[in-house]
Amino acid sequence: MPHGNVIRGARVGSAPERYEPAPRRAVTYWCRNGHRVEILIAEEAVAPPQWDCPRCGHPAGRDAQNPPGRSRTEPYKSHLAYVKERRTDEEGAALLAEALADLRRRRGRPAAER
Numbered sequence: 001m002p003h004g005n006v007i008r009g010a011r012v013g014s015a016p017e018r019y020e021p022a023p024r025r026a027v028t029y030w031c032r033n034g035h036r037v038e039i040l041i042a043e044e045a046v047a048p049p050q051w052d053c054p055r056c057g058h059p060a061g062r063d064a065q066n067p068p069g070r071s072r073t074e075p076y077k078s079h080l081a082y083v084k085e086r087r088t089d090e091e092g093a094a095l096l097a098e099a100l101a102d103l104r105r106r107r108g109r110p111a112a113e114r
């Protein structure tokens with residue numbers, strides 16, 4: 001986000017054009033009971049990976065298809081889960097594209113390297 005736009009128009013007393021005085025964004029979580037939880041956080045804040053569902057108390061996650069704690073109850077996480085948690089979707093997509101390109105390159109070569 002460009003820094004110049006954060007302050008402009010956000011002073012008390014002036015009419016904001018498009019921005020609220022404190023810009024916020026909605027972050028949505030889903031718990032394993034299918035509850036949809038929407039919270040507002042500061043626009044520049046990093047959304048927490050989980051949020052406690054206010055309706056049932058179970059942890060809710062960002063992935064609607066795979067809410068936390070659905071299939072296993074113990075807090076164990078695989079190495080892959082930790083890796084995924086540390087990466088953003090963009091980074092993951094970039095890594096995937098890179099891996100696929102690499103795979104195609106290798107497939108294109110004669111199998112002499114093995």
Ligand SMILES: [Zn+2]
Nearest residue numbers: 031035053056
């Ligand atoms: Zn819930």
